[in-house]
Structure formats: C-alpha cells, structure tokens
Amino acid sequence: MNNVSYNEIVVSNDLRSAKEPEEQILGEVQRCGYDPDTVFAIKLAFEEAITNAVKHGNKNDRSKKVIIRYFVDRNRVILAIQDQGQGFMPEAVPDPTLAENLERPCGRGLMLIRSYMTEVRYDKNGTEVWMMKERPGPHV
Amino acid sequence: MTSDPLQSPLQVDISSEGRAHLVRLSGSASIEESEELRITLNQLVSDSAPNLVLDLSGLTYITSVGIGALVAAHHRTKKLSGRIVMVNPSPAIQRLLTLIHIDRLIDVFPTTDAALAALQPHT
Numbered sequence: 001m002n003n004v005s006y007n008e009i010v011v012s013n014d015l016r017s018a019k020e021p022e023e024q025i026l027g028e029v030q031r032c033g034y035d036p037d038t039v040f041a042i043k044l045a046f047e048e049a050i051t052n053a054v055k056h057g058n059k060n061d062r063s064k065k066v067i068i069r070y071f072v073d074r075n076r077v078i079l080a081i082q083d084q085g086q087g088f089m090p091e092a093v094p095d096p097t098l099a100e101n102l103e104r105p106c107g108r109g110l111m112l113i114r115s116y117m118t119e120v121r122y123d124k125n126g127t128e129v130w131m132m133k134e135r136p137g138p139h140v
Numbered sequence: 141m142t143s144d145p146l147q148s149p150l151q152v153d154i155s156s157e158g159r160a161h162l163v164r165l166s167g168s169a170s171i172e173e174s175e176e177l178r179i180t181l182n183q184l185v186s187d188s189a190p191n192l193v194l195d196l197s198g199l200t201y202i203t204s205v206g207i208g209a210l211v212a213a214h215h216r217t218k219k220l221s222g223r224i225v226m227v228n229p230s231p232a233i234q235r236l237l238t239l240i241h242i243d244r245l246i247d248v249f250p251t252t253d254a255a256l257a258a259l260q261p262h263t
Contacts (some may be wrong), residue, residue: 040146040201043201048203048204081237097239103211103215109204111239112203
C-alpha cells in the first residue's frame with residue numbers, strides 16, 4: 001500500500017497529545033460516510049496503538065515522540081503509529097485469551113487491533129504498527 | 141461532537157444495594173477516563189460492601205485500559221471474598237468483552253435484578 005499519500009502528524013509522548021489527531025482522523029472517517037461500527041473499530045485501534053507507543057514503546061519518556069501517519073478515502077482507512085523505542089516481537093506477547101492469562105494485563109490491546117482491523121503488520125523492527133480497515137461491503 | 145456516542149464523556153453513577161455497590165457506566169470510557177475508573181472502582185470495594193454490579197447498558201466505548209480497570213476490580217472483590225458482575229452491555233461492548241474472553245472472568249447478567257440475586261448468599 002505504498003501508492004497512497006499519507007498525512008503525518010508528530011506528537012509528544014503523552015496520551016493527551018494524540019487526542020487532536022484522533023479527532024481529525026475520525027472526523028475524516030465520518031465525513032467519508034463510514035458506518036458507526038467501523039468508526040468504533042478505527043477509534044479503538046488508534047487508541048490501542050497510541051497507548052502501546054506511549055507506554056510500552058517510548059516507556060512514558062516525555063522526550064520522545066509518536067509519529068502518526070494516516071490515509072482516509074471512501075474505501076479504506078490506513079493508520080501507521082510509530083514510536084521511538086527499541087521495538088518488540090509481537091509473536092512473543094502472550095495470548096490474553098488463554099485461561100492462564102485472562103487476569104494478566106498484557107496483550108489485550110494488540111489482540112483488539114488484530115480483531116477490529118482488516119490487516120495489521122509490524123514494521124521497522126516492531127516500532128511501527130501499520131493497520132488498514134476496509135469499508136465493509138462493496139467498494140465505492 | 142457531544143452528540144456522538146463515541147465522544148460523550150464517561151459518567152459514573154454509584155448507589156448502594158446492601159453489600160453491593162451498583163455502578164452505572166454511561167458514555168465513552170476513553171483511555172484517560174479508564175485510569176480514573178480503575179481508581180474509583182478500587183476505592184468503592186470494601187469489607188462491608190465487597191460486591192460490585194456494573195450496569196454497562198449505557199456504555200458506548202471502552203479500550204483495553206478500561207477492561208484492565210474491570211479486571212483490577214475483579215481482583216479487589218475476590219480478595220475481599222466478594223464478586224463483580226456486569227449487566228446488559230450493548231452488542232458492540234458485548235462483542236469486545238467476548239473477543240478477549242473477559243466474560244469468562246466476570247459474569248454477565250441481562251438485568252440488575254438478576255445480577256443482585258446472583259450476589260445473594262446461597263442458603
């Protein structure tokens with residue numbers, strides 16, 4: 001999906017700084033006529049990815065940044081959230097739905113992103129999550 | 141944007157029912173509000189009222205951070221020999237709870253009355 005032109009916003013490493021970009025992205029998503037369930041999915045994936053970037057990637061270091069890239073049209077929404085941490089291996093994160101992990105606070109955000117988005121991958125040594133949501137039903 | 145259910149602020153209404161607190165959540169539990177929710181639920185649970193009934197019928201949105209607050213409350217109630225239960229989540233919230241199997245950890249009831257009845261000690 002390299003043939004799209006991304007918008008890029010760089011924010012400081014705190015959750016509050018990501019609110020304005022989130023409202024901007026969701027505003028574009030709603031203007032493109034996506035249904036409420038899809039808006040729910042995109043909001044959830046965005047907030048989970050930002051939380052992971054701020055807390056786990058950048059480890060709450062206020063000197064670091066989070067880079068948000070996004071693309072919205074009537075057929076798909078693409079979000080790429082990059083942190084400035086050391087990266088991680090998604091396959092090493094425990095499955096939060098296993099009985100022994102149900103009460104552990106790890107892996108739920110990653111699982112929700114995978115569940116709600118159409119396609120997800122981790123780039124740049126795990127410092128960037130790239131995720132895409134296709135419009136449900138026939139494309140316009 | 142306040143008419144957008146995904147953007148409406150989280151409201152937490154609390155009342156008491158015997159040894160249980162009835163907590164009605166409405167609106168959107170964003171990440172920052174979920175941190176506050178964790179503290180609120182933790183402070184509510186006590187030796188004299190170790191049970192929590194969470195009415196989720198008005199909840200429009202929650203993240204893994206909010207789910208973490210519910211799991212933390214589950215730990216707290218269990219520690220005090222109490223129990224936490226959930227009531228009537230919307231289909232969108234129910235889907236999320238089911239995806240991460242939290243409904244296997246915390247029981248879901250269709251009504252508040254059914255939840256309160258389940259918290260009564262067996263005779």
